[in-house]
Amino acid sequence: MDVRDYLRAVRRSWWLVLLAVMVSLGVATLVTVQTKPRYVASVTYFVTVPNQGVSEAYQGGIFMQQRVKSYTDLLKSDRLAQSVVAKNPLGLTAEEVQARIGASTVPDTVLLRGTVTDTDATRALRLTEAVSAQFVELVKAVETPPEGRTAPIKVEVISGPRVSSVPVSPKPPFNLSVGGLAGLLVGIGLAVLRTRFDNRLRDAVGLQRATGSPLLGEIPFDPAARTAPLIVGDAASSPRAEAVRKLRTNLRFVDVHEPARVIAVTSALQGEGKTTLSCNLAIALAEAGWRVALVDADLRRPKLAEYLNLEASVGLTDVLLGDVSVGDVVQRWGDKSLLVLPAGSIPPNPSELLGSKAMADLLLVLRESADIVVIDTAPLRTVTDGVVVAVQADGALVVSRYGRTDRGQIAAAAQALQSVSVRMLGCVLNMAKLGRAETDQYESYRIDVPPAPAAAPAERTGPPAAATSSGFFGQERAADPTQELTRLRR
Template identity: 40%
Template sequence: MDLREYLRIFRRNSLLIVAVTLAGLLAGGTYSILTKPTYTAETQLFVAIQSSGSVQELQQGNTFSQARVQSYVKTVSSPVVLQPAIDALGLAVTPQELATRVKATTDANTVLITIAVEDGSSVQAAATAQAVAESLIKAVDTLEKPKTGGTSPVSLSVITPATAPTSPSAPNTKINLILGLLVGLTVGAAISLLRSTLDTRIRGEADVRRVSDAPLLGGISFDPLATRNPLLTQAAAQSPRAESFRQLRTNLQFANVTGHAKSVLVSSSLPGEGKSTTATNLAIALAQAGKSVCLIDADLRRPMVHEYLGLDRNAGLTTALVGAADVNDLLQPWGEDNLHVLTSGQIPPNPSELLGSDDMRNLIESLEEAFDSIVIDAPPLLPVTDAAVLSRHVGGVVLVIGSQKISQQDLEKSLSALDLVGANLLGVVLNRLPVKGPDAYSYSYYSNDQGSDYQGESLSSNPSDTPKVRRSRDNSREEATHTYRSPSKFPLGHN
């Protein structure tokens, strides 16, 4: 993955990263509050050689002192030094326990020894540091005293007495907060990367590109109102949702630049991705461009087009396929544009056989002669074979992909199913995209003062004349109220 992909993952999981980072910050603050304050008192000693000889003797003595200082530093934590300090202060600890709170250090090439003592009381820390320093002076004097008698050649003296600190040395609230912030940020980023690796759902164009190079015909943002008002005509003329379908229409025309795909099948991988609303609104958008359009509801298992458009579905596609009525008598006009709808009809027991039959192919061919564009709403590809079978009879296929609805594996299976039957995939449509964020599908468009839309070309390079079908339209109303009474003897079972 490149840097942009990492940034997309982090933006996609921004809430998770912020939450974990705040949790780390809270943990650092909580630790600082619950930790008992500790005070550190320091005292400093100077090591000297007791000599009043020549300059050469003084230099030799200084070298001797520096060599001995490291030994004195290690002696500080020994019972020889700590036990007298414990006895002097009356502490109820052992030398080993006190050694964990006493630290002696020295700088290189110096004869200075620093003794630091930690304690829960600032006064006790200062007193302990002073007692340890005095005990070290006495211990060194005893250890360095010649066995033949006389005074010790080494002299230690306190140059910085221990004082009670005014503020605790631990906990360091600032450091704890910074560490908590960094740890939380690191953990949040790691969880985001792991989550992105394990989550194979399609979220945006980048995820689609990992599976296929099929053209992206358009992206439709998620609109919570679309459940109640799914149609293009129910949205404002220049709303983002309306413009996205017009953009889909235009991009589809460019994808079909050769003009062979006069009939377009719209399907998806799984139910619930929005294929029916996409097919319906695409047909409406094409009709608004001034072309004659026929919308066919070929989802013979869960038909939805008639519900969206308020039409009768008792007589429709299945009626024509079994020869119970002529297709011209079954087409229902809708709206004020040149849009006709062939609803599903009665649900048959053998949808795949009907959709893959020669009658279905002949029906599509006859409608292609009468209309400029044919839009077919087909069942999902993975649950049933209806769409794959039907795709052999149409000029092209548009695959609707619902954001966060399917996985990359499901998309691969759908594309393989279409490729297996030799379908002409015109492109994909990303549906239910987030309005904001790294997976949002943004676009820009232009309109004139009157708000007229771009009048694109037909899906066909050779558009037909007026469709030779029987029309019954009421131009005074937006939705047609035409209903068709089904024949009294319909050979298929009722739904």
């Protein structure tokens, strides 16, 4: 991962980073509130050699610097703590006194600094006074020769004892800063780990690798699609509509020598937008002048008639059962060369119906009447209906929703198609997130058009699209599709 990948990971999981920072700040605040204030009293000693001549000053200075280092351990020794407790009872044991004492040297000097840390400022000061007095006596006793001569080293108090009026801990600004920084680092780490272990599809490259087929389009996410899923009216000039038109172009040139006329649109899971894409793709193809037949072959959860505002009581199921003729139930949508065959009633055996000879015969009739047949099928990972329909089509278009389907699911769906030798036309990444540059580019080429009313089914008198010698679409055809269907069933 490079820097841009890390930035994308943080931007994608910004809520996780924010949560980690908030939790860390909360913990830092709790620790700060519950920590008792601690005060520090200090005293500074000066270590020297009395009666030292000038010629011996240099060697004496080096000797004293080395000697002072050993006094830091002496200041924190058991002997000094026991002496302090014996002569200055403060309600503390020798171990407690020893734990409160600290010592340090000033580099390149003969100064020794002693500190006492306590939750009571008064007790810290009194303990420091006792320590400073007893330490001077202890050094004198340790350094005095046995012959009774004068001690060669002298320790004097030159500063203190004094106690700070402000507690040295806790430090709210410091604690909160450290807590916030720690939370930020933890949040970034979690965001990166989430990205590394997140198996959901979030880019076109991953989708192509999972399906083993070319990417034919990226349909951008459009909040307005929830209430207005079709690319008509104001949505006809949206980035989503332009992306569908680009998909239309790419789909028509997948293989110019063997173009796909019957296209099965499917997905790995439910809710990936395959039905909406089927409708919009059919509309875009009809806008380009193609005669399009749109079939709802998702016989378990049909939605196509609802999206297109069509009559849904009879449709594909009734045709396959032989109850009605396809010419009696196919419906023209709007003023475009688009015919729609809804799903009809939900049968108890969708897979058997879709794999029947009647379905194959119906597709032959539709192929004769239309230039392109778009079939909305069931999800591949849920039921086998989609595979059954895709086998009878010229190819399958696999739709995957951004951030919803993982690579394993889409790969298994593609494998289900490939295992029965279904021609993979390509894949589509639906509801993709566009960058600001891509959005601006769409807006710069956008053409404002007068709003048009949403298309609705044409009024009919008698059979909705009765088959005549001119075919479903009104153009001259080779044969009557309804009669052709009847002939093939015999």
